[in-house]
Structures are given as C-alpha cells and as structure tokens.
Amino acid sequence: MIAHVFLALLSAMPLSPFAEATQQAYAQQDAERLRGLLEEASSRADSLLVRYRLYPLTEEAAVLNGIPSSLPDDGSAREYALLSGLWAYRAGEASLFSAIRYGRRSTNLLEEAKARGPNAPFVLLVEGQSLLFRPSIAGKDPAAAAERFARLAKHASDTGADGISKTEAQVWQCLALNEAGHAGEAQTLKAQLQRQALAPLYQQFLEDPPDV
Numbered sequence: 001m002i003a004h005v006f007l008a009l010l011s012a013m014p015l016s017p018f019a020e021a022t023q024q025a026y027a028q029q030d031a032e033r034l035r036g037l038l039e040e041a042s043s044r045a046d047s048l049l050v051r052y053r054l055y056p057l058t059e060e061a062a063v064l065n066g067i068p069s070s071l072p073d074d075g076s077a078r079e080y081a082l083l084s085g086l087w088a089y090r091a092g093e094a095s096l097f098s099a100i101r102y103g104r105r106s107t108n109l110l111e112e113a114k115a116r117g118p119n120a121p122f123v124l125l126v127e128g129q130s131l132l133f134r135p136s137i138a139g140k141d142p143a144a145a146a147e148r149f150a151r152l153a154k155h156a157s158d159t160g161a162d163g164i165s166k167t168e169a170q171v172w173q174c175l176a177l178n179e180a181g182h183a184g185e186a187q188t189l190k191a192q193l194q195r196q197a198l199a200p201l202y203q204q205f206l207e208d209p210p211d212v
Helices: 002-012 017-027 031-040 044-058 077-093 096-116 121-133 142-155 166-179 183-194 200-207
Strands: none
Touching: 017 031, 017 044, 017 166, 017 200, 031 044, 044 077, 077 096, 077 121, 096 121, 121 142, 121 166, 142 166, 166 183, 166 200, 183 200
C-alpha cells in the first residue's frame, strides 16, 4: 500500500522537459520530432510516452513493436496507463481474435494503473479515451469519458509540463460531451477553445473530430 501511494505521488509530479517536448511535438503533428525523441528516450517511461504520442499520428506498426505485455512491480500509474493505451492501439489494428486478447490486456493494464493512481493525469486521459472509443457492447460511456477529461483539465498545466496540456484535456472533453448528446455544453467549450491560438492537432480535432 505504501509503495502504491508513493508511486501515485510520483506519477502526479511534473515530469521533465522531455515530457513537455513530447507533448508539444504531438500537438504540432511533428512526427519527425517525435521519432527523434524516441531515439533519445533514456527510460522506459519516456519510450512509452513517445510511442503513445507517435502512433496516432503515423499509425506505423513499427511504433508498437516490442511493447511489453506487463511491467515490473516498480511500474508507475503513468507507465501502466501508457502501456494500456498502446495495447488498445494494437487491438484496433488486429484481427478479431487478437483484438479481443489485446483489448483484455489493455483493460487489465488500465485497472492496474487506476489502482496505483486513479487521478494520475495519464490514467485519466487513457481511461477517458477508452470510455469514448470502446464499442458500446464493451461499455462505451462518453458521459463518463467527459467527466474524466474534465477532471484532467483541472490538474493539467497550461504548458504540458507533465506531458498533457489543459487545452488537450478540454478538446477531448468537448468531443466526449458532443458524443454524449450534450451539444450545448460541447459548443460552449468549443467556442472557448477557439478563442485561443490552438495547436494544429487540436484545431483539427475540433473541426474534423475523429470517429468515435
């Protein structure tokens, strides 16, 4: 229990300039910069973070090569959440049989992440995305996803120093609200966001949302 509390505290702390650089490259849709950061990654945590950001921009299978099926006992909530997200990406590209197996693995990893730090930023992000994108038969719940993203927005920094910016959290919240049928709230938040100078990816998300 003490070890899990300590890991949760670590996962909530500001990370490093590496995390901020990764978040900014993702927001700018700069895949080449992310590839460079992947080569520079000096830790398991940094490697998982860059892969999590690079894959949705490129959908290159090689980005997911070699990801572990689990983590040792010292794995943080952030690492478990990121690995859960990576296995969810693999499930989305796999055959039906493999997709079921990978999806179950992703869910188990996310549960471990939540046990270690339910309010850790990447736990909230990955859980929200999971609730938004999973099939209805598997528990899709955009209203719950919007709640996770709203909670994330309260803790995320403006600069993305912990690897997630407040703007990103609010963009995801807007998408989830719209999917949940709360069009008025979604439109209000969208208008608020569009008064800012948004990074290209976030502007694209608002103008042409991903299929959920």
